[in-house]
Amino acid sequence: MPSSSHQSGPIPCLTLYVLVALTFISSLDVVHCGSSKQKPNVVDAHLLTEKIHSNRTIKVCQDGKGEFTSIQAAIDSIPEGNKDWVTVHVRKGVYREKVTIPPKKPFIYIRGNGKGRTAIAWSQSSTNNTESATLKIQAPNVVVFGLSIKNEAPTGIPFSSQNQSVAVLAGADMIAFYHCAFFSTHNTLFDYKGRHYYDTCYIQGSIDFIFGRARSLYHMCEIFVIEDKKVEIHGSITAQSRESLKENSGFVFQYGRVYGMGHVYLGRAKGAFSRVVFANSYLSNTIVPEGWSLWRYDDGGTQDLFQAEYKCHGPGATTEKRANWSKQLTEKEVGAFLTIDYIDGKEWLPAWI
Ligand SMILES: *[C@@H]1O[C@H](CO)[C@@H](O)[C@H](O)[C@H]1NC(C)=O
Ligand SMILES: *[C@@H]1O[C@H](CO)[C@@H](O)[C@H](O)[C@H]1NC(C)=O
Ligand SMILES: *[C@@H]1O[C@H](CO)[C@@H](O)[C@H](O)[C@H]1NC(C)=O
Ligand SMILES: *[C@@H]1O[C@H](CO)[C@@H](O)[C@H](O)[C@H]1NC(C)=O
Numbered sequence: 001m002p003s004s005s006h007q008s009g010p011i012p013c014l015t016l017y018v019l020v021a022l023t024f025i026s027s028l029d030v031v032h033c034g035s036s037k038q039k040p041n042v043v044d045a046h047l048l049t050e051k052i053h054s055n056r057t058i059k060v061c062q063d064g065k066g067e068f069t070s071i072q073a074a075i076d077s078i079p080e081g082n083k084d085w086v087t088v089h090v091r092k093g094v095y096r097e098k099v100t101i102p103p104k105k106p107f108i109y110i111r112g113n114g115k116g117r118t119a120i121a122w123s124q125s126s127t128n129n130t131e132s133a134t135l136k137i138q139a140p141n142v143v144v145f146g147l148s149i150k151n152e153a154p155t156g157i158p159f160s161s162q163n164q165s166v167a168v169l170a171g172a173d174m175i176a177f178y179h180c181a182f183f184s185t186h187n188t189l190f191d192y193k194g195r196h197y198y199d200t201c202y203i204q205g206s207i208d209f210i211f212g213r214a215r216s217l218y219h220m221c222e223i224f225v226i227e228d229k230k231v232e233i234h235g236s237i238t239a240q241s242r243e244s245l246k247e248n249s250g251f252v253f254q255y256g257r258v259y260g261m262g263h264v265y266l267g268r269a270k271g272a273f274s275r276v277v278f279a280n281s282y283l284s285n286t287i288v289p290e291g292w293s294l295w296r297y298d299d300g301g302t303q304d305l306f307q308a309e310y311k312c313h314g315p316g317a318t319t320e321k322r323a324n325w326s327k328q329l330t331e332k333e334v335g336a337f338l339t340i341d342y343i344d345g346k347e348w349l350p351a352w353i
Pocket of ligand 3: 164
């Protein structure tokens with residue numbers, strides 16, 4: 001630092017005040033600007049609405065003050081081949097209907113008024129998981145916010161046609177759920193295919209309640225286990241069906257919580273290449289010590305399975321008795337699964353945390 005400063009003696013008081021004041025104001029400014037540019041802590045309806053840039057809103061309201069009183073009627077009013085985001089704002093209430101977003105109606109943003117306030121409910125069980133689903137999404141580019149989806153079918157006789165009741169079928173590419181809740185028992189969430197994001201969702205079930213072969217990131221989700229006492233086996237949270245080395249599917253759970261009643265496995269292998277990762281998650285003792293199961297995947301080989309954990313904690317995370325083919329990943333091994341790039345999120349998600 002050259003000593004060429006002509007400043008000598010004390011800085012006059014007024015200058016000092018001005019300097020302090022300026023510093024203070026500019027620091028406020030930095031905080032303010034910074035916070036709007038930083039990654040958000042929570043993705044809320046305002047942020048989604050801002051990012052999605054929808055210029056058409058259809059209001060669904062049970063008191064008749066919207067354009068429709070049924071969600072399906074609102075979906076039906078959107079033309080096939082829709083290219084601009086349409087918001088379907090579903091006001092509070094329980095909507096007793098089945099809802100389908102058909103394959104040719106992409107760019108739909110279903111915005112509920114919060115998962116405790118807006119719900120879709122139906123009651124149906126079937127061996128056909130497409131048939132029973134309360135909400136079926138078959139179009140790409142669909143975002144759902146603040147909504148509960150329930151299949152209220154009583155859990156029927158196990159090993160009968162009444163044993164499966166799907167709440168949601170996510171059956172296309174680029175589907176995201178924020179602050180939603182999925183309620184059922186067997187087969188709650190059919191995470192069928194495509195790239196999906198679940199942010200801060202609540203998922204409840206007893207057996208195979210997150211199943212399919214999608215490539216999905218479950219961020220900060222809460223998984224609530226309810227036991228099915230009529231079944232002797234322990235159920236599993238996940239039943240992932242990846243079938244080959246080339247297939248880029250698999251469920252990744254991070255920063256979530258798993259707890260509830262009774263005991264389940266984290267996953268059962270439903271395909272020879274089944275891939276599921278639980279990372280940085282709390283596991284209560286609802287998780288059995290073996291952790292993972294081969295139930296009904298019985299060609300004998302376990303070498304291609306990827307049933308893995310990384311830095312989980314809680315009483316259900318003890319690894320001593322874990323199935324010997326399951327993996328505790330290293331930081332390097334887990335890396336690619338824990339970023340939004342796992343589902344190419346930067347290319348299609350309106351927002352993520
Ligand atoms: C919505 O915005 C898109 C461009 O983002 C524009 O092409 C379309 O005409 C707009 N639709 C309406 C109904 O304003
Ligand atoms: C399952 O149900 C869906 C929807 O109702 C139907 O289109 C499909 O054909 C059914 N699949 C079978 C195998 O019955
Ligand atoms: C459900 O029922 C089908 C056929 O009825 C049976 O194959 C399947 O094993 C049953 N699943 C469970 C979990 O009970
Ligand atoms: C893994 O455990 C099974 C029993 O669950 C056993 O049959 C098998 O030999 C074990 N494999 C290895 C590599 O230890």
